[in-house]
Amino acid sequence: MASFEGRTALITGAGRGQGxxxxxxxxxxxxDLILCDIDxxxxxxxxxxxxxxxxxxxxxxxxxxxxxxxxxxxxxxDTAALDGLVADGIDSFGKIDIAVANAGIAGISTVAEMSDExxxxxxxxxxxxxxxxxxxxxxxxxxxxYGRMIATSSIVARQGSPNIGHYVAAKWxxxxxxxxxxxxxxxxxxxxxxxxxxxxDTAMIQNEAFRDLFLPxxxxxxxxxxxxxxxxxxxxxxxxxxxxxISDAVLFLASDEARFITGEAVPVALGWNAxxxx
Amino acid sequence: xxxxxxxxxxxxxxxRGQGxxxxxxxxxxxxDVxxxxxxxxxxxxxxxxxxxPEDLDRTVELIEAEGRSxxxxxxxxxxxxxxxxxxxxxxxxxxxIDVLVVNAGICTFGPIESMDRDLWQTMIDVNLTGxxxxxRPVVPLMLEHxxxxxxxxxxxxxxxxxxxxxxxxxxxWxxxxxxxxxxxxxxxxxxxxxxxxxxxVNTPMMHNDSSYRLFRPDLENPxxxxxxxxxxxxxxxxxxxxxxxxISDAVLFLASEEARYITGATLSPSTGVNARNV
Ligand SMILES: NC(=O)c1ccc[n+]([C@@H]2O[C@H](COP(=O)([O-])OP(=O)(O)OC[C@H]3O[C@@H](n4cnc5c(N)ncnc54)[C@H](O)[C@@H]3O)[C@@H](O)[C@H]2O)c1
Ligand SMILES: NC(=O)c1ccc[n+]([C@@H]2O[C@H](COP(=O)([O-])OP(=O)(O)OC[C@H]3O[C@@H](n4cnc5c(N)ncnc54)[C@H](O)[C@@H]3O)[C@@H](O)[C@H]2O)c1
Numbered sequence: 001m002a003s004f005e006g007r008t009a010l011i012t013g014a015g016r017g018q019g020x021x022x023x024x025x026x027x028x029x030x031x032d033l034i035l036c037d038i039d040x041x042x043x044x045x046x047x048x049x050x051x052x053x054x055x056x057x058x059x060x061x062x063x064x065x066x067x068x069x070x071x072x073x074x075x076x077x078d079t080a081a082l083d084g085l086v087a088d089g090i091d092s093f094g095k096i097d098i099a100v101a102n103a104g105i106a107g108i109s110t111v112a113e114m115s116d117e118x119x120x121x122x123x124x125x126x127x128x129x130x131x132x133x134x135x136x137x138x139x140x141x142x143x144x145x146y147g148r149m150i151a152t153s154s155i156v157a158r159q160g161s162p163n164i165g166h167y168v169a170a171k172w173x174x175x176x177x178x179x180x181x182x183x184x185x186x187x188x189x190x191x192x193x194x195x196x197x198x199x200x201d202t203a204m205i206q207n208e209a210f211r212d213l214f215l216p217x218x219x220x221x222x223x224x225x226x227x228x229x230x231x232x233x234x235x236x237x238x239x240x241x242x243x244x245x246i247s248d249a250v251l252f253l254a255s256d257e258a259r260f261i262t263g264e265a266v267p268v269a270l271g272w273n274a275x276x277x278x
Numbered sequence: 279x280x281x282x283x284x285x286x287x288x289x290x291x292x293x294r295g296q297g298x299x300x301x302x303x304x305x306x307x308x309x310d311v312x313x314x315x316x317x318x319x320x321x322x323x324x325x326x327x328x329x330x331p332e333d334l335d336r337t338v339e340l341i342e343a344e345g346r347s348x349x350x351x352x353x354x355x356x357x358x359x360x361x362x363x364x365x366x367x368x369x370x371x372x373x374x375i376d377v378l379v380v381n382a383g384i385c386t387f388g389p390i391e392s393m394d395r396d397l398w399q400t401m402i403d404v405n406l407t408g409x410x411x412x413x414r415p416v417v418p419l420m421l422e423h424x425x426x427x428x429x430x431x432x433x434x435x436x437x438x439x440x441x442x443x444x445x446x447x448x449x450x451w452x453x454x455x456x457x458x459x460x461x462x463x464x465x466x467x468x469x470x471x472x473x474x475x476x477x478x479v480n481t482p483m484m485h486n487d488s489s490y491r492l493f494r495p496d497l498e499n500p501x502x503x504x505x506x507x508x509x510x511x512x513x514x515x516x517x518x519x520x521x522x523x524x525i526s527d528a529v530l531f532l533a534s535e536e537a538r539y540i541t542g543a544t545l546s547p548s549t550g551v552n553a554r555n556v
C-alpha cells in the first residue's frame with residue numbers, strides 16, 4: 001500500500017463524510033493535513049452541513065492517527081479564504097502535494113421549479129468551489145513540478161438525472177474542469193483526476209428529503225424500503241458504498257502508481273457506469 | 279504482505295510485454311500465476327514477430343523466481359477449443375481462477391479504404407473474439423466460487439477513432455462493449471469486469487519498424503529516434519510511452535480489494551490522452 005509519509009494533503013469539506021474519511025486515510029499513511037469546512041447551513045440545502053465541532057472531531061481523529069493538522073472554517077466559495085488557507089498551509093508544512101476538492105452540497109428540484117438561488121448555490125459550491133480550490137494550489141504545484149489534484153464529481157456526471165439537474169450540471173462541469181486543467185498541468189508534473197461515486201452512506205443522502213425523493217408515493221417507510229430503492233440503482237446489489245471505498249480510489253490516484261493517469265474520472269459506482277459510454 | 283496472497287491469476291498473452299509484467303507483479307504480491315500464449319513466433323498479417331516458446335519459458339522462470347507457482351499453456355486465443363482446454367487444465371491444477379487478465383493482442387496497420395479482408399478478420403479474431411474466448415470459459419468458474427476479477431486490455435484507440443488502425447479501434451471498442459455488458463451480467467455474483475486503456479507502452483508491439491512507420495509516414499525507413507517525438511506528440515504528459523509497470527499498477531489496482539466496487543469501468547493509464555476524451 002502506498003505511503004504518503006512526508007506528503008501534505010489539502011482536503012475541503014473535511015468535517016464529516018467522505019472528506020473526513022479521506023483525511024483519516026491519508027493520516028494513517030503518514031501525510032500531514034490542511035483541512036477546511038463550512039460552519040453554517042444553506043436555505044437551498046434540505047439537510048444540515050458541518051459544524052465547527054465536526055471539523056474539530058476530524059482534527060482529533062487525524063492527530064490521533066499521527067498527522068500534523070491545520071484546520072479552519074473556510075467556505076469554498078470564498079477565494080480569499082481558500083488562498084489564505086493554502087498560503088498558511090504552505091507556511092506550516094512547507095508545501096502541498098495533494099489537493100482533494102471534495103466539499104459539496106445536494107439539493108432537490110425539477111429544473112422547471114428551480115429557483116435562481118438553488119441553481120446559484122449549487123454552481124457556486126459544487127463547480128466554482130472546485131475551481132477555486134484547485135486554482136489556489138495550481139501555482140504552487142506547478143512551481144514545484146509536483147502535484148496530485150483530485151476532485152469529487154459523481155456518477156451522475158455520466159448521464160442525466162431528474163430532480164437534481166443543477167447537481168448533475170455542476171458535476172459534469174467538474175469533469176470538464178478536471179480534464180482541461182489536466183492538459184494545462186501536464187508539463188508541470190501535476191496530475192488532475194476525478195472520482196465519480198455512486199450513492200455514499202453520508203449525511204448527504206441519509207436525510208429525510210432524499211429518502212422522500214426515493215420513495216415519493218409512501219407516507220411511511222422503513223430503512224429497508226430506502227435500502228431497496230437505492231439498491232435498484234446499482235448493478236452490484238447494495239444500496240450505497242462507504243466513504244472509505246471512495247478514499248481507496250482517491251489514495252490510488254494520489255499515489256505514485258497513478259503517475260501516468262491524468263484527466264481521468266474513476267467511477268466507484270457499483271457498476272452504474274457499465275450502462276454509460278464512459 | 280502482498281495484496282494477492284494465495285490468489286490464482288491467469289494472464290493471456292503472458293509470454294512477454296505487458297502480459298509478462300502483469301504476471302510477475304501478481305506473483306510478487308503473492309499470487310500463483312498461469313500464462314497462456316500462442317508463442318507462434320509469427321501470425322498472418324502481423325508485420326512484427328510475436329512471442330516465441332523461449333519467451334513463455336522465461337516468464338515461467340521469472341514467476342518461479344518470485345517464489346510462486348507458475349503454469350504455462352500454449353493456446354491461440356482465436357481457437358475456442360484450445361482456450362477451453364487450456365483453461366480447464368489450469369483450473370484443474372489451481373482449483374480456481376480468481377483473476378483473469380485479458381491481454382493477448384496484435385496490432386496491424388492500414389486504411390479502411392484499401393484494407394485486405396484478412397487484415398480485418400485476423401484483427402477481430404485475435405483482439406475481440408480472442409477476448410471472448412478467454413473470458414467465456416473462465417466466467418463460469420468464477421461464478422461457481424462467487425468471486426472474480428476480470429481486467430481486459432483495450433487501448434485509447436478503443437475510445438476514439440484513429441487513422442490507419444480502424445480495425446484495431448473496432449476490436450478495442452468492441453472489447454469495451456463486451457466487458458461492460460459482462461459486468462452487468464455478473465454484478466450480483468461477486469465478479470467485477472473492467473478495462474484498461476493505455477496509449478503507447480514500451481513493448482515489442484510498439485518497438486518495431488511498422489509501428490515506427492505508422493507514426494512517421496513521412497519517412498521511408500524511420501528509426502526509433504525518428505518515431506519517439508511522434509509517439510510523444512500523441513500523449514499529454516511529456517513522455518513517448520508508458521512502461522509496462524505503469525499498466526500493471528492500474529491492472530493490479532482494479533484486481534485489488536480496494537477496487538471491489540468498481541466494475542464496468544475503463545481506467546486509462548494513458549499519460550493523459552483521455553483528458554481529450556469523455
Ligand atoms: N453521498 C453521496 O451519495 C455522494 C454521491 C456522489 C458524490 N458525492 C459528492 O461527494 C462529496 C462529499 O460529500 P459527502 O457524501 O461526504 O456528503 P457530506 O454532506 O457529509 O459532506 C460534504 C461536506 O462538504 C461541506 N461543505 C458544503 N458546502 C461547503 C462550502 N461552501 N465550503 C466548505 N465546505 C462545504 C459540508 O459541510 C460537508 O462537511 C460532495 O462533493 C458530494 O457531492 C456524494
Ligand atoms: N504496446 C502498446 O503500445 C499498446 C498500447 C495499447 C494497448 N496495447 C494492448 O496491450 C496488450 C498487450 O500488448 P503488448 O504491448 O504487451 O504487446 P506484445 O506484442 O509484446 O504482447 C502481446 C502478446 O500476445 C501474444 N499473442 C498475440 N496473438 C496471440 C494469439 N492469437 N493467441 C495467444 N497469444 C497471442 C503474443 O505472443 C505476445 O506475447 C494488447 O492487447 C495490445 O493491443 C498495447
